[in-house]
Amino acid sequence: MRVTNYSCFILLISVVSPSSAAKQNNGRNKTSLVIGGRKVPRGGAPWQVSIIQNFHLKCGGTLLTNDVVLTAASCIKDVEPAELLVRAGTTAFKTGGKLRKVRETVYHPKFVENRHSYNIALLHLKRAFNSTNKLFGEVELFDATAQPPSSVYIYGWGLSSNKTDTLMTKNLRFTKAKVYSEKKCAEYLLEEDDSDLIFCAGDRTKISDICTDDMGSPAIINGNIQYGIVSDGGACSATRTTIFTNVGKHASWVERLIAEFSDENVNE
Known part of the structure; x- marks a missing residue:
């Protein structure tokens, strides 16, 4: 494996709370991801x-x-x-x-x-x-000079309900998430994170959301334009949100x- 030294383009998603942003939650269930949402039809992604x-x-x-x-x-x-x-x-x-x-x-x-x-x-x-x-x-990669989207579609193979301990769903699912303001997003970031390279999105009702890990999965707009990548996650709760590294x-x-x-x- 090699590590390059170019400047980079990124997208990412993770779930973090302001009170625990500096702590790594190692005990979380790594199976759940898309809560609610819909199944992706064959050929749909x-x-x-x-x-x-x-x-x-x-x-x-x-x-x-x-x-x-x-x-x-x-x-x-x-x-x-x-x-x-x-x-x-x-x-x-x-x-x-x-x-x-x-x-x-x-x-x-x-x-x-x-x-x-x-x-x-x-x-x-x-x-x-x-x-x-x-x-x-x-x-296609998001153009960093374009107007940021107000919402994104997120994809994954996680649990379809936060009220179950069943295994991951067999079928890919997706859900829509609102992109938060930069000020609101900053509440969930570590001091070491560069807020210019990150955005936050989610559903505070937790009816539909990404929870826990499905690292590497995308945040998509306009059918096939990728705006973010799942970075890390945590359990669904009202005090958490989803964090993306901005790919553009x-x-x-x-x-x-x-x-x-x-x-x-x-x-x-």
């Missing part, structure tokens, strides 16, 4: 992938190209590429679609564990997915890496 380690869902991600995946650095740090598989072309994380092995993983050089500002990584696959198949699609701020880092990966493919 063709860019969504699941990242598998030891036959278990490690985290979510998205296809930037047919052989490059965008996810969270916290998902792949200290994990060998050979330990990972990527599944795409299906709304199930256990079955269907196609699997690909990972050639290399690269995370942002400024990433620090338990921080959100630079929690971004790319996976370069050994073999590309079929770009002519409609079940496989790609996200780091587009140049992502684009340079994609170009490097493309050169490697040509030189094989």
